[in-house]
Amino acid sequence: MNKLIIFDTTLRDGEQAAGASLNIQEKLEIARALEALGVDVIEAGFPISSPGDFEAVKKIASEVKGCSICGLARANPKDIDRAWEALQGAADPRIHVFISASDVHMVHQLKKSRAEVLQLARDMVAHARTYLSNIEFSPMDASRSDPQFLYELLQAVIEAGATTLNIPDTVGYAMPGEFGGLIEGIFKNVPNIDKAVISVHCHDDLGLSVANSLEAVRRGARQVECTMNGIGERAGNAALEEVIMAIRTRPDYYDVTTSINSELIYPTSRLVSQRTGFSVQPNKAVVGGNAFRHQSGIHQDGVIKMPKTYEIMDPRTVGVPASSLVLGKSSGRHAFKERLAELGYNLSEADFDRAFNAFKELADKKKEVADRDIESLVAEEQRTLVE
Ligand code: KIV
Numbered sequence: 001m002n003k004l005i006i007f008d009t010t011l012r013d014g015e016q017a018a019g020a021s022l023n024i025q026e027k028l029e030i031a032r033a034l035e036a037l038g039v040d041v042i043e044a045g046f047p048i049s050s051p052g053d054f055e056a057v058k059k060i061a062s063e064v065k066g067c068s069i070c071g072l073a074r075a076n077p078k079d080i081d082r083a084w085e086a087l088q089g090a091a092d093p094r095i096h097v098f099i100s101a102s103d104v105h106m107v108h109q110l111k112k113s114r115a116e117v118l119q120l121a122r123d124m125v126a127h128a129r130t131y132l133s134n135i136e137f138s139p140m141d142a143s144r145s146d147p148q149f150l151y152e153l154l155q156a157v158i159e160a161g162a163t164t165l166n167i168p169d170t171v172g173y174a175m176p177g178e179f180g181g182l183i184e185g186i187f188k189n190v191p192n193i194d195k196a197v198i199s200v201h202c203h204d205d206l207g208l209s210v211a212n213s214l215e216a217v218r219r220g221a222r223q224v225e226c227t228m229n230g231i232g233e234r235a236g237n238a239a240l241e242e243v244i245m246a247i248r249t250r251p252d253y254y255d256v257t258t259s260i261n262s263e264l265i266y267p268t269s270r271l272v273s274q275r276t277g278f279s280v281q282p283n284k285a286v287v288g289g290n291a292f293r294h295q296s297g298i299h300q301d302g303v304i305k306m307p308k309t310y311e312i313m314d315p316r317t318v319g320v321p322a323s324s325l326v327l328g329k330s331s332g333r334h335a336f337k338e339r340l341a342e343l344g345y346n347l348s349e350a351d352f353d354r355a356f357n358a359f360k361e362l363a364d365k366k367k368e369v370a371d372r373d374i375e376s377l378v379a380e381e382q383r384t385l386v387e
């Protein structure tokens, strides 16, 4: 099977999310958790963006040795020099150079021609190559760029020494089939493409970042850039946990393996949520509070008989202790009996019927019936019987 490189950018693009700011200690703590999780590359920050980010990248580079540490740089010598200064102490440093490749970016933002961008990209990759050999290049807004220009640009930066070519869907505009087609086009039209790893970096503006990343993997991409809990600029980036669990759950679909220790997904998700202050929505795939909780009677009955009826993943494989049955108005007798047994009650048939009726009345008034509600309704029933 092919190895899929997991490039985690929680500490760079993830931290770019409005309102998410991490101090050096918090970044180091998350970097250590990502290393334990088994990611291959940590993009630790954008060293030229602030003295704090420079220090954070430097600290992570000197202390986290189990994976490659990457720093972002625009295509100019100052950014690249500063990134190298921060990364020198890393066991396996990587510089990530980017420049816009779409006409809308080049004309309105960069104010440069295609020829100028091509030259700058080539020269800046060559400049980074004077420091190290692990160089990633990103043509920003690739999914809205002219494919012919993209092919030319990619060929030039490989010649200059880039070893990973990252194809960003910067504004989350691409559709899965279209994005997959772009990746296939790159493999067909860039003559020296076998000298580099193709990576993808998808944003979630239309909720398609994971679908686009996975389609790219099916077409040959061998690195996915993602963040924990999908945090990132605007609507965020592809969520690491979703990419990993899609690949693990559907090996019939994806012919790749990763080094991720999936049991650490949930604890890492909690850590990132706590440190960024971004709560995870309850229905979030894989790591949401409700991801393994069953509320309807039919589903609860199925899960009690055989978890696979309504669970495509074993919660323990992502570090969630076990699935849980939520008692509410659509829960049935079977789930209620199980919960009573877990709470230590063994009621007679008649007592059980009374307790179940009382539970149903309560469930109509409350969103969720907690264990302490059950204990007090059983106690109440037993008191009424004695009186
Ligand atoms: O979304 C994007 O294009 C980026 C680049 C810097 C890779 O984050």
Ligand code: ZN
Pocket (backbone or CB within 6 Å): 013, 168, 170, 201, 203, 233
């Ligand atoms: Zn991005």
